[in-house]
Amino acid sequence: MLWSGWGDPAKARELPDQIRTLLRDLMGVGEPVEAVALEEVRLPRPTLSPAALAELAAVVGAAHVRTDHESRVRHTRGKSTPDLLRMREGDASDAPDAVVLPAGHEEVLRVLEVCSAHRVAVVPFGGGTSVVGGLVAGQGVVALDLGRLDRLVSVDTESMVAELEPGLRAPDAERLLAEHGLTLGHFPQSYEYATLGGFAAARSSGQASAGYGRFDDMVVGLTVATPSGALDLGRAPKSAAGPDLRQLVLGSEGAFGVITSLRLRVRRRPSATVYEGWRFETFQAGSAAMRRLAQEGVLPAVLRLSDETETMIGLARPEAIGSGDSGCLLIAGHEKDRGAAAAVLAEQGGAHLGAEPGQAWEHGRFAAPYLRDSLLAAGATVETLETAGFWSNLPRLYDAVRLTLHAELGSPLVMCHISHVYETGASLYFTVVTNQGLPEWERAKRAVNEAIVTAGGTISHHHGVGRDHSQAYAEEIGPLGVEILRAVKQRLDPQGIMNPGVLIACPPPATG
Ligand SMILES: Cc1cc2nc3c(=O)[nH]c(=O)nc-3n(C[C@H](O)[C@H](O)[C@H](O)COP(=O)(O)OP(=O)(O)OC[C@H]3O[C@@H](n4cnc5c(N)ncnc54)[C@H](O)[C@@H]3O)c2cc1C
Numbered sequence: 001m002l003w004s005g006w007g008d009p010a011k012a013r014e015l016p017d018q019i020r021t022l023l024r025d026l027m028g029v030g031e032p033v034e035a036v037a038l039e040e041v042r043l044p045r046p047t048l049s050p051a052a053l054a055e056l057a058a059v060v061g062a063a064h065v066r067t068d069h070e071s072r073v074r075h076t077r078g079k080s081t082p083d084l085l086r087m088r089e090g091d092a093s094d095a096p097d098a099v100v101l102p103a104g105h106e107e108v109l110r111v112l113e114v115c116s117a118h119r120v121a122v123v124p125f126g127g128g129t130s131v132v133g134g135l136v137a138g139q140g141v142v143a144l145d146l147g148r149l150d151r152l153v154s155v156d157t158e159s160m161v162a163e164l165e166p167g168l169r170a171p172d173a174e175r176l177l178a179e180h181g182l183t184l185g186h187f188p189q190s191y192e193y194a195t196l197g198g199f200a201a202a203r204s205s206g207q208a209s210a211g212y213g214r215f216d217d218m219v220v221g222l223t224v225a226t227p228s229g230a231l232d233l234g235r236a237p238k239s240a241a242g243p244d245l246r247q248l249v250l251g252s253e254g255a256f257g258v259i260t261s262l263r264l265r266v267r268r269r270p271s272a273t274v275y276e277g278w279r280f281e282t283f284q285a286g287s288a289a290m291r292r293l294a295q296e297g298v299l300p301a302v303l304r305l306s307d308e309t310e311t312m313i314g315l316a317r318p319e320a321i322g323s324g325d326s327g328c329l330l331i332a333g334h335e336k337d338r339g340a341a342a343a344v345l346a347e348q349g350g351a352h353l354g355a356e357p358g359q360a361w362e363h364g365r366f367a368a369p370y371l372r373d374s375l376l377a378a379g380a381t382v383e384t385l386e387t388a389g390f391w392s393n394l395p396r397l398y399d400a401v402r403l404t405l406h407a408e409l410g411s412p413l414v415m416c417h418i419s420h421v422y423e424t425g426a427s428l429y430f431t432v433v434t435n436q437g438l439p440e441w442e443r444a445k446r447a448v449n450e451a452i453v454t455a456g457g458t459i460s461h462h463h464g465v466g467r468d469h470s471q472a473y474a475e476e477i478g479p480l481g482v483e484i485l486r487a488v489k490q491r492l493d494p495q496g497i498m499n500p501g502v503l504i505a506c507p508p509p510a511t512g
Contacts, residue, residue, distance in 0.1 A: 013367065032379055
């Protein structure tokens with residue numbers, strides 16, 4: 001993973017001429033911005049005591065406690081645009097003092113014991129793709145990299161449940177499951193780098209959520225190491241034995257403990273997926289068609305609708321970006337017979353475009369993050385944000401976000417798509433390109449968060465809360481909700497060492 005951007009540097013993408021012209025002539029985007037070299041990145045002076053480092057090394061082995069420049073840089077923050085812009089400028093002031101790589105559940109428990117005793121904060125680190133400030137470390141903090149917990153532990157093909165370790169990256173998990181003819185069916189845009197533990201900890205949702213559900217729907221059981229001991233949850237597909245404590249862990253973003261094992265529902269790999277494109281006159285017409293598909297139970301595995309602006313720019317087809325298409329492009333990916341879904345789409349006014357747009361989307365489905373790097377290098381600020389709401393409230397939410405972004409940023413390019421749908425509602429995913437800098441973007445983001453809460457949406461459908469959304473999350477769940485989460489944290493993590501600052505504002509660990 002490129003430390004100052006996304007993915008494999010060999011896959012870097014040139015900006016098409018139409019986009020360069022749009023940025024320069026219509027949006028007034030300024031000069032290209034070079035990233036500093038890795039060795040020029042500025043790190044804070046470490047403050048971890050030699051005694052704490054020695055005890056950590058005794059648990060995981062000296063080779064698995066890393067304090068070198070590159071390891072610290074690579075575990076600094078996540079991959080939001082503000083994170084990347086700071087890294088490009090050489091600012092790693094939130095770098096952890098050390099990166100610790102345990103090999104299993106018992107070692108995680110012992111690392112937490114050492115860190116509790118020394119009042120050292122711990123930030124669990126999966127793929128490092130958080131876009132909500134979920135990985136802010138800082139002085140005296142350890143990044144707990146779960147990359148060595150990377151095994152497929154067992155497969156039960158009768159129950160269709162697999163036990164996997166949390167540090168597995170999604171492609172590795174899919175490769176191991178494919179050997180048994182199985183799949184998770186979880187393909188977020190961060191697929192190439194994100195881990196199973198990160199998906200569970202942040203309640204991720206993938207591009208095939210219409211067919212496979214969200215990641216939290218797949219978790220039938222999990223094991224968690226906390227500073228107060230271990231929790232092992234989920235011993236049946238469904239249970240009436242009290243509240244479901246798995247739900248306290250899903251979405252907890254490392255604030256309560258470390259997920260060390262996951263029992264996940266798996267499915268047989270489909271023999272083929274048939275992709276196709278449809279065009280709708282308006283976003284409203286396309287979203288009404290999606291609603292019918294969800295409510296009539298004939299959803300394809302993949303379903304994605306771009307609004308007019310996103311269709312015009314061609315974001316759903318990175319190879320054809322700047323193509324200037326009209327209307328609203330809908331992509332469907334069918335793993336079963338497409339007949340019932342196609343009939344609904346046609347009845348709702350969709351024009352069938354054939355296989356090509358769907359195949360182009362499938363081909364470029366993980367390319368957009370590389371495009372973001374090229375836009376940042378060209379001097380534009382580009383970022384995404386998302387929310388979800390009930391169908392009846394979706395138009396209000398859509399307008400509220402767009403109006404706020406335009407009011408805050410002058411003339412940004414605001415694109416939107418729907419790619420996660422339910423019988424009762426859907427998520428809205430916005431991509432914003434602006435000539436404004438980081439402070440203006442951060443002000444706009446605060447205003448959008450407020451607008452989302454006011455318009456009745458949730459502050460996150462799948463990116464999570466992190467630090468960036470903690471204030472809006474507190475408004476969403478109310479003071480009593482915040483108190484409940486604080487009480488849980490106090491019980492599981494009495495010293496407050498687990499990822500302080502994410503989810504709910506809590507005092508940092510007292511230095512001992
Ligand atoms: C370009 C890009 C595209 C993205 N697309 C999508 C998308 O399509 N869908 C989507 O859902 N998200 C998307 N994301 C967001 C991100 O990939 C998800 O939040 C993902 O779930 C994070 O996984 P990770 O392994 O990278 O976790 P990290 O970023 O390493 O961690 C995320 C949070 O979980 C905590 N954590 C990680 N592992 C554990 C563990 N084992 N136990 C306890 N806590 C843990 C961390 O401390 C942190 O707070 C995208 C991000 C980027 C940069």
